[in-house]
Amino acid sequence: MAVWKVVVLLDLALALGVGGGYLWWGRQVERLGRELVEARAAAAGPREYRAEGVVRAVLPEVGVIVITHEEISGYMPAMTMGFRAVSPKLYEAVQVGDAVRFSLGGTPPNLAITTIEKLGR
Amino acid sequence: MTELGLLARFVHLSASILIVGSAALVLLAGRSDRPTALAWESRVVALTRALIWLALGAGLAVLAHQTAILESSVVAALEPRALARVALETRFGHVWLVRQGLLLLLGVFVSLRLDVRRAVDWRAARGETAILGALALAALGAAGHSAAVEPSAAAAIAADVGHLLAAGVWAGALPALVLLLRAASREAGADARPYAVLTARRFSRAALILMTALLATGILITAVQVGSVGALLGTRYGRLLVLKLALVLAALAAAALGRRRLLPALGGEATTVGRPAMRRLAGSVAVEAACVLAILGVVTALGVSPPARHEQPDWPLSFRLAVGALGDTPDAWPFVLVGSQIAVLGVVVALCSPALRAARWPLLAGGGVLMLAGLVMALPPFATDAYPTTYQRPAVPYQAASVAAGAALYARDCAACHGPVGAGDGPAARAFSPAPPDLRAHHAALHTAGDLYWWITHGRRAMPAFGHLEPEQRWSLVNYLRALGAADAARRLGAVVEPERPRLVAPDFAFAVGPTPPRALRDYRGARVVLVVLYTLPGSRQRLAELAARYDLLVPLGVEVIAVPTDASPDAIKRLGREPRIFFPVVTDGAAEIVTTYSLFAAGPHAEFLVDRQGYLRALEAAPQGTERLLQNVQALNEEKVVVAPPAEHVH
Secondary structure (H helix, E strand, O other), X not given: OOHHHHXXXXXXXXXXXXXXXXXXXXXHHHHHHHHHHHHHHXXXXXXXXXXXXXXXXXXXXXXXXXXXXXXXXXOXXXXXXXXXXXXXXXXXXXXXXXXXXXXXXXXXXXXXXXXXEEOOO | OHHHHHHHHHHHHHHHHHHHHXXXXXXXXOOOOOHHHHHHHHHHHHHHHHHHXXXXXXXXXXXXXXXXXXXXXXXXXXXXXXXXXXXXXXXXXXXXXXXXXXXXXXXXXXXXXXXXXXXHHHHHHHHHHHHHHHHHHHHHHHHOHHHHOOOOHHHHHHHHHHHHHHHHHHHHHHHHHHHHHHHHHOHHHHHHHHHHHHHHHHHHXXXXXXXXXXXXXXXXXXXXXXXXXXXXXXXXXHHHHHHHHHHHHHHHHHHHHHHHHHHHHOOOOHHHOOHHHHHHXXXXXXXXXXXXXXXXXXXXXXXXXXXXXXXXXXXXOOEEEOHHHHHHOHHHHHHHHHHHHHHHHHHHHHHHHHHOOOOHHHHHHHHHHHHHHHHHHHOHHHEEEOOOOOOOOOOOOOEHHHHHHHHHHHHHHOHHHHOOOOOOOOHHHHHOOOOOOOOOOHHHHHOOHHHHHHHHHHOEOOEOOOOOOOHHHHHHHHHHHHHHHHHHHHHHOOOOOOOOOOOEEOOEOEEEOOOOOOEEHHHHOOOOEEEEEEEOOOOOHHHHHHHHHXXXXXXXXXXXXXXXXXXXXOOHHHHHOOOOOXXXXXXXXXXXXXXXXXXXXXXXXXXXXXXXXXXXXXEEEOOOOOOHHHHHHHHHHHHOOOOOOOOOOOOO
């Protein structure tokens, strides 16, 4: 076989190998991404989260306790946000400025505070 | 072990470069049917074959060395599992696999006894050798220091790859060129002399282009990896680079001599070229090749040295040149003006010298002397004292915690002489002549943070040394002095944002709200404009209510408000009570340091500081009324283009 044909075949094989490898890699990434989405969807259903924070406002008239909280891992980053409470009694348990530990229960996105307790400080 | 590893890297790099250069030179020279030329070509091919196996073997040793470094154990270099882990799981390993694979392919290809008598086959075979070799060499760029450059690694890698390839074609071709010139300068090699002369001329032309590319990419890489004069002269990496540059200049001198003096002697009818001229040219190229070998040694050392930008520079000279130094010696202006003009004249004379053939050398020398004389006259006023620590970065970032720590130290150890805020008017200052300098003024801007650190450590004139303080404490004092200077400059800062004029860095700070994990002012960079509010109850209550009422408008405008109680109470939120309903962060932890630092900028029971998205302080106000102005300021910041990069973590 002529040398130039060998060279062309070699380069072709190299290009195909690199291109094929790149495509294979891309499909792996795609597959992993799909699996992640599926895994997340499978996680739906009643959940429970725990976090610490500080009470910024208690508004029983609109059914909300506003809390500046740390990151609730798997649910939301650290922020100041209002939460509903499952029982009216919970509104009386805390005051503005209290450092608290609280639990959120329910099926996302319908979560409400199930327990809230003051941190000793 | 280290020496062996370095040797392996040196051999591997040199072989990789020689493979590319030899193949490129053969391509450049073209096909010939002269026996001597053919013999040279097959010799180069045989050499290439040997180099490939050498590169592969040295490559194995390099992997072993890298494994020993990564596992920090010499034994790991011989453990198959450790080697496999490095090869399969690190970026270095992936690039190594690709390169070894390409080299192996190339080795097999070159070992095939190919019949290249037809022109198209010859071109294909030699071209393929060059391409595979170049690919293997270029891949080196993806595993070097450039791959770790943030944020534009791609550009740095591209520069590195360009540098490698240009170096490969130029430097790698030199030994093959020496071989050809030597062969042609023998009595028996007369048949190949025209071929050798032609090749030398072609290479000389190509070398000019390659040199330009090397210089351009080299400057780019230096700018990225070194970045400053201090780092160039003050770090191992930088000094190695200077050494490399000196060797490059030596190689260039040999090349220039060869090009200007020897090549024209080979001119005219190529068949009549004499042996002595040829041998001299071979000698000059051999000198160049020796320089290149030394350069590759330095490059090997560079590859395993941490880049200068990561190192603390240790300034070797007792002075440095700074434009700001001129402000201290106004009398020097005439010298600077006259000297610089003389230097420019010298450059012009030197540039014109080639035009006047007869007086070329005297003119060139005269121009050089004029330039030197001008520089000697103009530069001294720019010189200012420098110390080993002059270019060092503070070990402690410019943060409120450090500034506050520095403030406490300053009050204890410095205020007696330097005065409560650095004006040089402390109670003990009257005993000194000259009086202690005003630490807030331009004085501070002229001197680097490292200068201040040196003076604190070793004392200066009448000032005693404070080397007994911990290094962190001394750097905190430097940070405090920088904050004092910034506070002085902040007096020019008004309540209204001046568009596109960020100048003052807002000292970073860490804070926590209740039991949530601490955050930093830095975290808002690129995302939010931050209004830092120092407040005192009950005076600030109404203002806080005003801000709280507009918070629902401020948030969508991209503003965060951080309220800092001046009494630094952990119960700050509780004390604010149920009304007004405040939902922005109120600092319960870290407030004391923030108050100490920001009070330098604006004292008073209440003060508001507007920090833009880059982290610069843009407006400050002690007694704000209403939120109109705040909204206008935010609007101005939201509309402005980014004109400067975010400030560094450290003062300079």
